[in-house]
Amino acid sequence: MSFFPKISLKPEVENYLKEIFMNKEQFNGLQVPVLQHPDLPDVFLIPVIGPRKNIRKQQCEVIVGAQCGNAVLRGAHxxxxxxxxxxxxxxxxxxxxxxxxxxxxxxxxxxxxDGAKVFLGNGISELSRKEIFSGLPELKGIGIRMTEPVYLSPSFDRVLPNYLFLQNLPSAVVTHVLNPQPGEKILDLCAAPGGKTTHIAALMHDQGEVIALDKISNKVEKINENASLLGLNSIRAFCFDGTKAFKVDMTENTEGAPPFLPESFDRILLDAPCSGLGQRPNMAWTWTLKEVMSYQPLQRKLFTVAVQLLKPGGVLVYSTCTITLAENEEQVAWALKTFPCLQLQPQKPHIGGEGMLGAGLSPEQLKQLQRFDPSAAPFQHTCIDSLRDARGEDMVWLANKDCIGFFIAKFLKCKSTEGVVSK
Known part of the structure; x- marks a missing residue:
């Protein structure tokens, strides 16, 4: 039985997902182990202890919003x-x-x-109730310093910031699947906050050109901050709408800025905007069914741009952090039908499971897809003793399973699309 209650979804969204999936730290003297992933030499795995059930609940309570609660479960105050x-x-x-x-x-x-609430742990108040609700705009700092969180994970604040970047495992896998090479010109079409962008540049040994696009200016600033912090010089980030990044004829020189001419890039990563239903932790979701299903058209617009911008012989990797069929396998089926120039490719490394039935893809095609499904991981209570006694290979196996929901598809463009207009 799960430690947390069932995620709260609107009934229409829950029914929609049911139909899809039924279709024809150093703690108490213990040094938390840091494990190198056997298939990803630049990835280190940090086990987490919890959920801890022996924390004594206090009479004095603070209630936080679901978004704040998710952050606390990740280790925030x-x-x-x-x-x-x-x-x-x-x-x-x-x-x-x-x-x-x-x-x-x-x-x-x-x-x-007295409503539905989830216990996140204990902490020490930095302020009084009166101060917290005084309405002063400058009160944006820590209100409760968590001392006994339900989940214990090492803090990486200011720990080797020039060398380490925290990511979910599938987010690191997708960049390896793209397999960027030194000297290539790469496009990260929806790049913020830059975790995958910087990983691409690192795998290229910072040799080549990585173009990162996002249409929100402060997110572009974050990409530049991360690139600067990691000492990467091959990244150029632009505030630009990815759906408008392709232009057949340009009358003026943009000096390498978007929009771009056809077939300008060796490899393209489209980590598409999505419903995000694979994100964890997530204790509640208030989106309507209409909102959950609204992403497919946008994803297809971006995909069409990506195909036009990719060189013949180039690689396009499409990924999402959601679990719906419409945003994942159905998009692959649509792409293969719409763009005969594309061929589905096997992925390396292939750590997740196969694609899901329901979109009309063949068994061979499903094997070439990669779907991370956290429900495949057995729920377990990780305590200090179990972590001390665990074998490294068992912890790696669990890390491969117990992660966010994620989807990856890899395509090869086998011929030119110049002069072709896709609908």
Whole structure:
């Protein structure tokens, strides 16, 4: 039985997903092991301890929003903007039990809450209730410093920031599947915040050109910050809408900036905007079915641009962090039908499972896809003793399974598309 209650989804979204899947740290003196992934030499795995069930709950409570709660489960402290409710007499220095309001029912400033909530652990309040709800705009810092979180993971704040970048395992796998080579010109079509962009540049030994696009300016700034922090000089980031990145005829010289001429890139990564239903942790989702299903047209627009910008003989990798058939296998089936120039390719490394039935793809094609499904991992309580006694290969096996939901497809462009306009 899971430690946490079932994720809260709108009924229409839950029914939609059902139909899809039924279709024809150093802690207490223990040094947490750092494991090198056997198939990814530049990836290190850090085991997490938890969920811990022996934490004593306190009478004084703080309720946070679901988004803040997700961050706390990842190892963050509680920041003031995330606090929704606090006990009546809470003062600075009190030991507090922190809960997440998974259905968004708690009213801002409430003194108690009896609705659906998930225990996240204990912490020490940095401020009083009165200070937290004073309305002062400058109060954006830590409100609760977590001392006994349900999940324990080592903090990597300011730990070798010029060498390490925290990512989910599938996000690192997808860059290896792209397999960028030194001297190539690579496009990361939807790049922010730059984890995959910087990984691409690192795998190329910073030799070549990596173009990163995102249409939100502050996200582009984040890409540049990460590139600078990691000392990567081959990355050029632009604030630009990826759906408009292709232009057949350009009357003026853009000096390497978007939009780009046809067949300009050796490899393209399309880590597409998606419904994000594979993201973890995630205790609640309020999107409607219409919102969940709204991404397919945008993904196809971006995919069409990517095909036009890819050189013959080039590689296109399409990925999402969601679990729906419509955004994953159905997109592959559509792409193969719409673009005869594309051939589906096997992936290396192939750590996830095969593609899912339901989109009309053949068994051979499904084997060439890579789907990470966290439900395939057995739920287990990882304690200090079990971590101490665990074999390295068992921890690697669990890390390969117990990760975010993710999908990867790899295509080879076998002939030119110049002069072809796709609908």
């Amino acid at each position: 509680v920041y003031v903007p995330g606090i929704v409710s606090a006990s009546k007499f809470m003062k600075a220095g009190d030991v507090i039990s922190v809960y997440s309001d998974i259905k968004g029912k708690c009213k801002k400033g409430a003194k108690e809450f």
